[in-house]
Amino acid sequence: MESVYESKKGDGGEGSSGSSSPGIKTAVYPTENITLTWNDVNVFAAGETRRTRAMNAIKGFFRTSSRRGVRPRKHILKNVSGAAYPGELMALMGSSGAGKTTLLNTLTFRSPASVVVSGRRAFNGIPVNGKTMASLSAYVQQDDLFIGTLTVREHLVFQAMVRMDRHIPYEARMARVEEVISELTLTRCQNTVIGVPGKIKGISGGEMKRLSFASEVLTNPPLMFCDEPTSGLDSFMAQNVVSVLKSMAMKGKTVVCTIHQPSSEVYAMFDKILLMAEGRVAFLGTPEQANDFFKAMGAACPSNYNPADFFIQLLAVVPTREETCRNMIDMVCDSFENSEIGGKLSSESEFKIQEKSMFPSWGDPWTSPKSLSPYKASWWIQFKAVLWRSWLSVMKEPVLIKVRMLQTIMVAIMIGIIYFGQELDQDGVMNINGALFICLTNMTFQNVFAVISVFCSELPVFMREHLNGMYRTDVYFICKTLAEVPIFLTVPLLFTSVMYYMVGLNSNPVRFITAGAIITLVSNVATSFGYFISCISSSISVALSIGPPIIIPFMLFGGFFLNAGSVPPYFKWLSHLSWFKYGNEALLINQWEGIDSIACTRTNTSCPRDGHVVLETYNFSEDDFLTDFLALTGLIIGFRVLAFLSLLYRTFTRSSS
Ligand SMILES: Nc1ncnc2c1ncn2[C@@H]1O[C@H](COP(=O)(O)OP(=O)(O)OP(=O)(O)O)[C@@H](O)[C@H]1O
Missing domain, CATH: 3.40.50.300 (P-loop containing nucleotide triphosphate hydrolases)
Incomplete structure (x- = not known):
């Protein structure tokens, strides 16, 4: 096995592999018996x-x-x-x-x-x-x-x-x-x-x-x-x-x-x-x-x-x-x-x-020509291999599969039992709205923590392998997120299926499917946010510490704890990034749109007569339903792009240090 490694004189990258141009003095490196x-x-x-x-x-x-x-x-x-x-x-x-x-x-x-x-x-x-x-x-x-x-x-x-x-x-x-x-x-x-x-x-x-x-x-x-x-x-x-x-x-x-x-x-x-x-x-x-x-x-x-x-x-x-x-x-x-x-x-x-000594003296290894790829495998081979490994690691990771499924079913049953069989009356309105918001909160925290614990613990492996020239950052990020898609689709759908009819939410099958889609979108925004937090944090403990304080303001702007019309003007921009707001609005519209009458069980004046009034109380509008869907999709993409750029920056600063 005698392969040849050649170096170009004067290119600052002596010893780089690649063909030499005519007239350029080359060094032929031995590939066996190296002294x-x-x-x-x-x-x-x-x-x-x-x-x-x-x-x-x-x-x-x-x-x-x-x-x-x-x-x-x-x-x-x-x-x-x-x-x-x-x-x-x-x-x-x-x-x-x-x-x-x-x-x-x-x-x-x-x-x-x-x-x-x-x-x-x-x-x-x-x-x-x-x-x-x-x-x-x-x-x-x-x-x-x-x-x-x-x-x-x-x-x-x-x-x-x-x-x-x-x-x-x-x-x-x-x-x-x-x-x-x-x-x-x-x-x-x-x-x-x-x-x-x-x-x-x-x-x-x-x-x-x-x-x-x-x-x-x-x-x-x-x-x-x-x-x-x-x-x-x-x-x-x-x-x-x-x-x-x-x-x-x-x-x-x-x-x-x-x-x-x-x-x-x-x-x-x-x-x-x-x-x-x-x-x-x-x-x-x-x-x-x-x-x-x-x-x-x-x-x-x-x-x-x-x-x-x-x-x-x-x-x-x-x-x-x-x-x-x-x-x-x-x-x-x-x-x-x-x-x-x-x-x-x-x-x-x-x-x-x-x-x-006719050969140029050693150059800095990292100043070799940038055009030469440090990767042995092509993009496609890297993609197939990394996707295969990511898929295997997802399927075999007990935290991701067994524990998460069990956790999802248990929380869904618990919410289902606590809010069981709500009626369309004055008390039911409050309980149903609470149940829907708690779904968003649960899906957010569950997904963010799952991503942080798995992704952060894998990052050192990625950094070493990437810096060893095994695969590109984009290949890793795409494969990792693709391999986890099935799990991040299954979990919210399973959760919705278990709790939806137990709580007594809108029984129309189309509304059920729509609620599943909204909860899935919210889960995936949380997942993307989890990737972002993981990529900007130096360790798993840092990520776990900074995650919740950032999530809390987003949660407050969700419309449940603070009325959407009461958000201070200087925080309006932040509320536009709140997936809780879009998810909550979409879920409430899905639940209350078309509900013509709500039974009043108490003798006070705060009883909403129909679904439209419920939405008005929250300052939500049926017209924003599509906007909510699009905003959630945008947040999924936005946080993922930010996560990728952070990872890229991290690899760049490490390889140039
Ligand atoms: N970047 C640096 N800046 C300043 N001093 C350094 C740096 N790197 C190494 N040193 C110092 O150079 C000396 C040799 O360090 P080195 O890590 O090579 O030792 P070592 O023989 O491998 O020791 P050990 O067996 O404990 O790992 C030490 O005194 C160390 O503090």
Whole structure:
């Protein structure tokens, strides 16, 4: 399998895939047996971003000149060089704050905007950029994010559809899924649901980690990065996971992982170890070379000690002895730099890079030509795959199906019993109007909370997959909302069917169907509003906190608690956004239009004689019936568009940060 990745000189996107124009010098990247080298990598905490610069300028204006000044930038990685070879498993180790994650992020071009990176990274000596790195490598992140209601196999089939190249036929994708399932020993749990911690019991932690690897190796990348693959696992599972990495390395892949406290057994599996301390390289070589190196420095690892623990402790900065520890770390790092292994390593990577210096140096991964699509699958394939997965997750989500159906039937029966058998008399008018308004309130809160709890919990998965170039935001949003349409149609219709005739509402079948349609429209406005709130909130708890305070004013303008004619002029605009108002008006018109007589049961003058008077009391007009329908439809569309734009903005700000 020898595919070619080419880069155009001078386009700022070296290493981008695509055909080269005649006359443009190209670099042909290897797709197998990759030696990854990095040379003179320096990372600084960025002094100021545009936002902080503006804030500092404002603060600085109020400061006296003596207090003004720029804080020195923190030097996080200091002239770090190294190499990872095919067929080898390299472990990045060091105490907390040593710079492991920063180095891994730098190597994978995933550094946050808050740092400034310089240095060169290369594949077999050819400088590389973020796009090429992304095409040829896999990155297994520390936290596993899945749609927990899917089975292992369903998850992998979905991944194969959106991650593998668009020209690969369906049969070949499925064959690869089979291969990966057996390679990562997931056969036994292939039909088990992945699970959601605390909600749905699923596969074990080790299986989950192996599933993360499986998703990444589907495309058979020659280079793999893993961030803390063993965190949260017991020693047996940790060993199991590292042995998976080892077997990948033995197949010729280049594997780099960060790791905390490996056991002696796990440590023995590493081909190379890279020890980091205070942002510098303290050692890079085989475990045996590490023993010799530290022995030569007079710090031999005792025979009954775990070497990993020993080296990490040796290179840690102890709070009470900071100065001594830092001096010791500097001494170790300097010795390594001047040692035979250190010198060989840095000259090797340096020489190769210079040799290929005719190629442009690395560009910023995100400044590659915008016209090139980051997606492997076409729009249509993405759409089919995401719709299929969204549908599966809706059907299998207990909160959406079982709980909601049960909740709907129970509330409908409760309302039906409390308001049971209303007559068309003076008391009945009040009760029927109350029952209709409570239907709107119930449908609103039920749908908003259901959407928030499901959509918000899925958003982190969407963000990661979208930023990994798996599918577009519009595809996700359309599919997600389409897949949920059946449920958001069934719930209000079921609710209306159960309570309508129990309460004794207008018995005309056309009125019944119309009431069902109005309640369905209101439910869907609430659903759209729920999507909007979910998309603008940073977390589920934020969404649940801001939802109700926003809904309450809309509810007050519904005409039940505050007469439509009494809305203060400065709040008129807000009342035009109230789906309660349109829903309530439409339901009352549907109920009372054409009712010629209402029995008066009390001897007071407030008894409405007919349906028209009831509507007049609320300041509602029969002529507005169509307007109410159209306004509800408009609100459904409006809130959805706002929700989509918010999601788009969110993905945009994340990908450019
Ligand atoms: N964006 C940043 N701005 C300022 N300092 C940073 C930034 N990123 C990392 N650092 C600092 O750089 C040092 C190295 O951080 P890094 O996360 O790479 O350490 P680590 O070895 O991965 O630690 P741990 O094992 O605890 O995750 C730390 O002191 C950290 O506080």
